[in-house]
Amino acid sequence: MLAGSLIIFPLIAAILVFMAKGKGARNLALGFSILQFALSLVALFQFKHNPASHHLLLNCTWVKSLGINFAVGLDGFAMLMVLLTTFLVPLIIVTSFKNTYDRENIFYGLILLMQMALVGVFMANDGFLFYVFWELALIPIYFICLMWGGENRGKITFKFFVYTLLGSLFMLVGLVYLYNNSISLAGTKSWAIQDLINSGRSLGESQQSIIFWLIFIAFAIKMPIFPFHTWQPDTYVTAPTQGTMLLSGIMAKMGTFGVMKWLLPIVPLGIEKWGGIAIGLSIAGVVYGSCIAIVQKDYKRLIAYSSFAHVGLIGAGILTATAQGLQGAMLQMVAHGINAVGLFLIADILLRHTGTRDIDKLGGIRSMNGNFAVLFLIVMLGAVALPLTSGFPGEFLLINGIFQFSATAAAFAGLSVILGAVYMLRSYQSIMLGDRKDSNITFGSLDGSDKVVLIIICAAIIAFGIYPKALTDITEPAVKALMQNLK
């Protein structure tokens, strides 16, 4: 029941918020999202207590004739991703407090609807259900970007929508193929994940290769992975801050999570044959995205490219199918999610206080607000993966996994260690240090809501850097099981 309520609760919350009026919508949404976080903590407690508990699973028949079930559950991977989602959504809602959006009830309702779909994607144990949630997640974010986005939002949002939808259709074809080939215990066709896995594994190398590419492209577009990324920077920049946070903090992880749960175990031969190329693409994106970030002037676009580079590293680590790569990916998904929200909030704060995000125009803010400088510094250090920040353990494990695949690949992936420092330190210096470049720019004290979110994020960055085991303990059994499954 607990498992089902994690999905149903945000749906009900979304409907109630849609019906609310005025400022009430905002507070209602925040309250519901905090409750949802509490609910996922209860699930965590249950999970720690008894991972096999039936409370964490739900399986009801949906369309019997087609073998579709409403099957959801929480294994280690899903547990951590659900925690990440439910932790970030309240923070994201708080970051909106200083922006005024018209039709607030719709805005916040869509965020909660998005949360429902995301949780569904992470928890689905049925291929069809997974696909439904996957597509469902696209709708609210599409409207968020379209209705509250910035310049040129129509064209950019349309491209984003069509591009990702097209990728998903490839995945649908792959899944249908697997379904057609599946035989459940009862002897019928089935969408259950284990049946799809068996179905995939019964295929020969050439068929697995086709399935690999069909499904991988959908995930690669979502993350995104080089060269399927060109929708991403524009969309991140034009989306309202909360939309960008949802996209980069959580939605990008649908792709990486998908590779882990829905690709690795299903087509092991396909991975063996094509994994190397996919890793190559991912790492090319790491270097490429980092380089491009160096020459960006708009801080939000800079973070967008940086985010693209970071996600590429996660993708590469997963595709190595090593215990270190997988565990590193889980850690980094959490670390990057938290960090991305922090960085995009900073970009938003800069814009709200000074009217610009152009790093060449900003400068000397540290002299005007020392506390902001410290918080910004901590978030930045998390982004450059300094040890004892949450960015480090994940990045270390990812590069470790890649190193086992190929030392050369690891050396290239490791360039992000240097290039990340280049663009992060350059931009920090230009924005915060030195003297004011434009005397019209002033920067007063931070708003309470911004301060609260930044402090929580900084605390998380340091806490998970010092004790990443709090996170790896959750995913360790799942990593073990997956590794067993891959053998």
Next chain:
Amino acid sequence: MIKLVGLIPLFPLIGFLINGFFGKKLSKSLSGFIACSAILASFILSVVIFIEARHLPEHSQIVNLFSWISAGTLNIPFEFVVDPLSTWFLLIITGIGFLIHVYSTSYMHNDEGFSRFFTYLNLFVFFMLLLVLGNNFLIMFVGWEGVGLCSYLLIGFWFKNTEYNNAARKAFIMNRIGDLGFLLGILLIFVTFGSTSFDQVFSKAGTAEQGTITAIALLLFIGAMGKSAQIPLYTWLPDAMAGPTPVSALIHAATMVTAGIYMITRANVFYSISETASAVVAVVGVATALFAATIGLFQNDIKKILAYSTVSQLGLMFLGLGVGAYSSSVFHVTTHAFFKALLFLGAGSVIHAMGGEQDVRKMGGLKKALPITFITMLLGTIAISGVPGFSGFFSKDEILAHTYEHSPTLWFFGMLTSMLTAFYMFRLMFLTFWGGFRGTKEQHHHLHESPKAMTFPLIVLAILSVLGGVIGLPHFWGFHNFIGDHLEPLILRKNPSTLPHDTEWMLMGIASVAALAVIYVAYIIYRQRNIIPLNENDKMPALQKTIYHKYYVDEIYDAIVRKPLDAISTMFYKFVDKQIIDGIVEGVGSSVKGIGSVVRLAQQGDISFYIITMMLGVIGILLFTFLL
């Protein structure tokens, strides 16, 4: 008490937290007091643990704190090792660290960032202690990057100055280049040995292939090149002098920059196995030593002279490591920490008195106004120059004797370096303290000896610089070499000198005579003839001009690294991303649109047409599934 070793880094961490959170509300004296007492407490505990650890039966004890990172077979505990090497560095870091903290309470007194300064300084000591205490390569790496962060924060301490900020960023990024090498080395260690803990890795080192060990040793050395400012990653260190002078003394002379020597001594097992890696270390070391010393000859900024001297001395230490004289290098780390910290602090005292002036051409005749600074700095200069009986003489002699045994050619370059050292150091002294005053009247009026909080550390360090040699008196004099015996259990390939005694006497004699002769030459040039170095715009011989401009290395790096990187990045962004990749995506999009406009023709509203196409479609699907 050894079990309590975790407290040693904890004290500075607490100091950091207090000053970090409440520093602005505390009075300056309280803020400084908290920072100093944190380090003093660590120092006292370090002394106790040092003594206790000398009686450990196995020479080392591991103290486990908690499990840090684990994934699959990889398990990295947060644990410390207490052994002769780590405890030795504990003494240097907390001892010198404490003196420099005390000095800073006075030096930084009028700075508005007073408590922020001590926040960073305490954090630095915390990370430096982690670096030497960690029992595996990854904890060492934590400290390694952590001190890099503090170095970044302290170089750019005066954050309104763009030049300082650039220096800070350069230091961080250049260190990161080294750190990538270090990181890859750690990964290779894990892949080879299945662990990163020192005890497990070193005991299995003999089982690995020679080539792998060489690769590991070289990758680790890349890390050392960054942190310890060796060719080609040294150019950040002279720029790092932008930081407040106590920072230069503590971080960029006495402790952080010697981390590379610590690392290689710690991993001496690899270097003893790999002749190739050792040879690389020796050659890079001696090349850096000589190269930096020549630059030091023509610098006029008092801190820059000392900075190049530090690069050069670090090179000598790497030379020692490369020829297998590990304990001699650690000995030189120790004596160098004494006299180089002293010289920097002395320079700080001079700068303080001169109202911020750092150019030796504008000083002169300061010995009367700053007697304590003068005498202590003179003792430090004598010590670094290798005058017999002073600390630097013994440590440098040990390195050079081992080098001679290994290769007389390397010895020659090492010897040349130490002659240059004596020259530029006495050049600095003569220009600063003798002759007439060349500054402004205003400055002359304000000349004053520094307060006690600054002179006290100078005096202590001067005593150590003079007497520090006793920890490593030569064997062939019939002495017990304390530091050699102390570190002996950790060194895989013992390297007792096999030189005949008369050769050792001869080498020592050459070194002594050379040092004294060079000092005399410096005396003639800068004291008797009173020659003042040329101004930037004066005509200089081409070679001198090249060296004065530091061989244009910064400009070269700019041209071959920074500019191409920016150009490639811009090309990626404007051409590859916007034109090619996105062009293809848009192209696909518009061709779909084009097809759409053709297909639209099919929508003509004729129902029978729709039905026929539907039938055809169904048949197609059936055929398709049938064929599959």
